[in-house]
Structures are given as C-alpha cells and as structure tokens.
Amino acid sequence: MTQLKDLESKVQELVTLLEASKQLNSNLEMGEVLESILLQMVQVVGAEAGTLWVLNKDRQKIKAVAAYGASASKILNIELAMGEGIVGKVIGTGEAQLIENVAANPDWANRVDHSSGFVTESMITVPLAVKGNVLGALQLLNKKDIAFFSEQDISLAVALANQSALALHNSQMYDELQRMLLSMIRTLAKVLDARDPYTAGHSERVAKYSLWIAQKLGLDTHDCEELYKAALLHDIGKIGIPDAILRKPGGLTGEEFAAIKQHTVIGADILSNMEPKDAMVPAIRTALSHHERLDGTGYPHGLAGADIPLFARIVGVADAFDAMTTARSYSKGLSFRLGAEELIRCRETLFDGQVVDAFAGILADCDYRLGQYEEQQGRGYKL
Numbered sequence: 001m002t003q004l005k006d007l008e009s010k011v012q013e014l015v016t017l018l019e020a021s022k023q024l025n026s027n028l029e030m031g032e033v034l035e036s037i038l039l040q041m042v043q044v045v046g047a048e049a050g051t052l053w054v055l056n057k058d059r060q061k062i063k064a065v066a067a068y069g070a071s072a073s074k075i076l077n078i079e080l081a082m083g084e085g086i087v088g089k090v091i092g093t094g095e096a097q098l099i100e101n102v103a104a105n106p107d108w109a110n111r112v113d114h115s116s117g118f119v120t121e122s123m124i125t126v127p128l129a130v131k132g133n134v135l136g137a138l139q140l141l142n143k144k145d146i147a148f149f150s151e152q153d154i155s156l157a158v159a160l161a162n163q164s165a166l167a168l169h170n171s172q173m174y175d176e177l178q179r180m181l182l183s184m185i186r187t188l189a190k191v192l193d194a195r196d197p198y199t200a201g202h203s204e205r206v207a208k209y210s211l212w213i214a215q216k217l218g219l220d221t222h223d224c225e226e227l228y229k230a231a232l233l234h235d236i237g238k239i240g241i242p243d244a245i246l247r248k249p250g251g252l253t254g255e256e257f258a259a260i261k262q263h264t265v266i267g268a269d270i271l272s273n274m275e276p277k278d279a280m281v282p283a284i285r286t287a288l289s290h291h292e293r294l295d296g297t298g299y300p301h302g303l304a305g306a307d308i309p310l311f312a313r314i315v316g317v318a319d320a321f322d323a324m325t326t327a328r329s330y331s332k333g334l335s336f337r338l339g340a341e342e343l344i345r346c347r348e349t350l351f352d353g354q355v356v357d358a359f360a361g362i363l364a365d366c367d368y369r370l371g372q373y374e375e376q377q378g379r380g381y382k383l
C-alpha cells in the first residue's frame with residue numbers, strides 16, 4: 001500500500017515536472033517565465049511561500065523578481081548584496097541547502113523577514129544554474145502541514161530548478177537579443193538621419209509619435225513594439241538616394257522628385273533581404289506605403305483607404321507632422337498647434353481620420369507641449 005502511494009506520488013511529480021518544462025519552454029516573456037517557475041515549484045514541493053532571486057548582469061546584486069505567498073508584495077524587488085544571506089551563499093557556491101531551523105542559521109539575512117513580516121521556519125534554497133553558471137536561486141519557505149522539508153523535496157526542487165534555469169537563460173538571451181536588435185535599428189536610423197542636418201532625429205521622432213498614436217488607438221504591446229521598429233526604419237530607402245538630390249536646398253525637378261519617391265521601394269527591398277523574413281513584414285509594408293494617401297493621391301502605388309496598411313497610415317501621419325513642424329532649408333517649420341490644424345484639415349482626404357484624431361487628441365491634451373507628454377509617457381511605458 002505504501003509502495004503504491006509512493007509510486008503515485010512519483011508519477012504525480014513527473015507529470016508536474018513535464019508540464020512545467022513544457023509550459024516554461026513555450027513561453028519566452030521574462031516576467032511570465034519567472035512567475036510560472038515559482039508557482040510550479042511552490043505547488044509541487046508544497047511550500048507556504050517562495051521567492052525567486054535573480055543575479056543582476058554585473059553579478060553584484062541579487063534581486064527578488066518573483067514572490068509567492070502572504071507577504072509576496074513586500075518581498076518583491078528586495079535586493080541583497082552578492083554573498084548576503086543564505087541566497088547569497090547558495091548563489092556563490094552553487095550548492096542547494098536545506099535548513100530546518102532558519103532562525104538559528106548564521107547566514108540567515110533576517111532583514112527580509114523583518115521587512116516583509118513573514119516568519120520563516122524551514123527553507124529549501126536551490127541554485128538556478130546553466131552549465132555551471134549560476135543565474136539566481138529559488139527559495140521555498142515553510143513546508144505546508146508538516147514541520148520540515150524532506151530530502152525528497154530538495155531533489156525535486158533541484159530537478160525543477162535545472163529545467164527552470166534553462167528557461168530563465170533562454171528568456172534572458174531573448175530579451176538581450178531584442179534589446180540588441182532595437183539598438184541596432186536605432187543606430188541605423190540615426191546614421192541615416194545624420195546625412196542631412198535638417199533631418200537629424202527625424203526617424204526617432206516619427207517612431208515616438210507613431211508609438212503614442214498606436215497606444216492611444218489601443219494597439220497591444222506587441223503591435224506597438226513592431227510599429228516602433230517599423231517607424232524607425234520607414235525612410236531606410238533614402239540610403240539609395242544621391243546626396244545631390246536628397247540635400248538639394250531649392251525645388252526639385254520632376255525627375256528628381258521621381259527619384260526621391262523611389263526611397264519607398266528601395267526601403268522595402270532592403271528590408272525584405274533581412275531575416276527572419278516574416279518578422280520583417282510590418283517594416284517592409286511601412287517603408288513601402290508610408291507616403292500613400294487615403295484618397296489615392298500618394299505614392300508609390302496610389303493605394304487608397306483601408307488598402308494602405310494601418311502601420312503605414314500611422315507612420316504617414318507622424319511623418320507628415322514631423323516634416324511640417326521641423327525647420328527645413330526652405331522653411332522655418334510650423335508650430336505644433338498649426339501642424340495639428342493641418343492634419344485635421346486633411347483628415348479623411350490625405351490622412352486616416354482615426355489616426356489624426358488620436359494624434360490631435362494627444363497634442364490638444366498636453367496643450368501642444370510634446371516634451372511634457374513624453375515625460376509623462378516615459379514614467380508609464382518603456383520600450
């Protein structure tokens with residue numbers, strides 16, 4: 001009978017382990033990965049509470065990035081110095097620890113209990129390591145119903161921790177790559193804008209305005225990020241336009257204007273050579289169609305209405321507004337208020353009405369002080 005029970009609990013452990021790894025590997029978003037790791041661990045081992053600690057990039061601080069249990073909100077974001085407390089020791093040595101009477105342990109950083117109000121009695125702390133590289137530690141506090149954690153609990157926690165560390169590692173790499181990609185796109189846009197002193201910062205501003213419009217329109221975070229990157233690259237095709245035309249101070253001949261128009265097609269072509277191909281689709285479409293106009297008078301294809309992709313309609317408005325409101329060799333640039341009036345005047349003829357309304361709404365709400373709006377946004381949203 002006991003053997004059967006043992007077998008049952010072993011099967012249960014294995015199922016949970018498999019479920020956990022399946023779920024963890026299918027999910028790359030860092031915050032969710034961490035929450036998911038912790039919850040699985042707490043449930044499987046049967047702890048009252050748990051905390052997931054991650055070592056920061058320069059390996060100096062250990063931060064509580066996920067917490068479960070009665071005092072979770074107070075524990076979250078607590079920082080320990082490298083080497084501090086039992087967590088610090090486990091991260092330093094890479095060795096799991098099972099402690100039956102925490103209060104009597106000399107390494108115990110009781111300031112965590114003090115600031116959270118939680119009373120820790122027994123605890124398991126296991127390192128999260130990939131190929132010998134410790135990324136953090138997982139702490140499970142107070143065994144439910146009975147007094148102490150068992151050796152079996154610790155081996156289960158170690159098994160789960162190995163799976164979880166891999167998921168954490170993948171997710172950290174994924175975030176790193178995303179950040180790297182964005183900074184490369186930004187640099188590319190900056191280099192492009194720097195060719196002409198009058199367009200310095202243009203791509204960055206267009207991307208910012210586009211993002212604000214998208215948020216106002218209620219697009220989800222993923223779409224907002226995609227749009228932001230696409231907007232940064234909208235004029236990438238100008239790389240293929242000779243300086244003599246691009247920086248010509250006076251009016252353009254018909255031929256020169258035809259050459260400038262080509263930046264849309266050239267941009268789409270450049271971007272369609274980048275990998276992964278399907279991830280580039282929003283940027284390709286935006287580069288190609290950001291000069292299309294709602295009434296079909298735009299270029300390169302004379303698309304009209306909803307045939308123009310939404311991202312291109314948004315970037316088209318942001319682009320026109322920035323062109324109107326920044327100084328050029330031939331004009332001083334309109335004020336933000338007059339720029340908004342111009343967008344409204346061309347609402348539903350050149351520009352998408354909803355997009356214009358969203359942007360004009362933002363401008364009116366901040367009393368045409370976009371610097372102030374940016375400061376408010378900065379606090380609530382990071383990209």
Ligand SMILES: [Fe+2]
Binds near residue numbers: 234263290291319
């Ligand atoms: Fe353009």
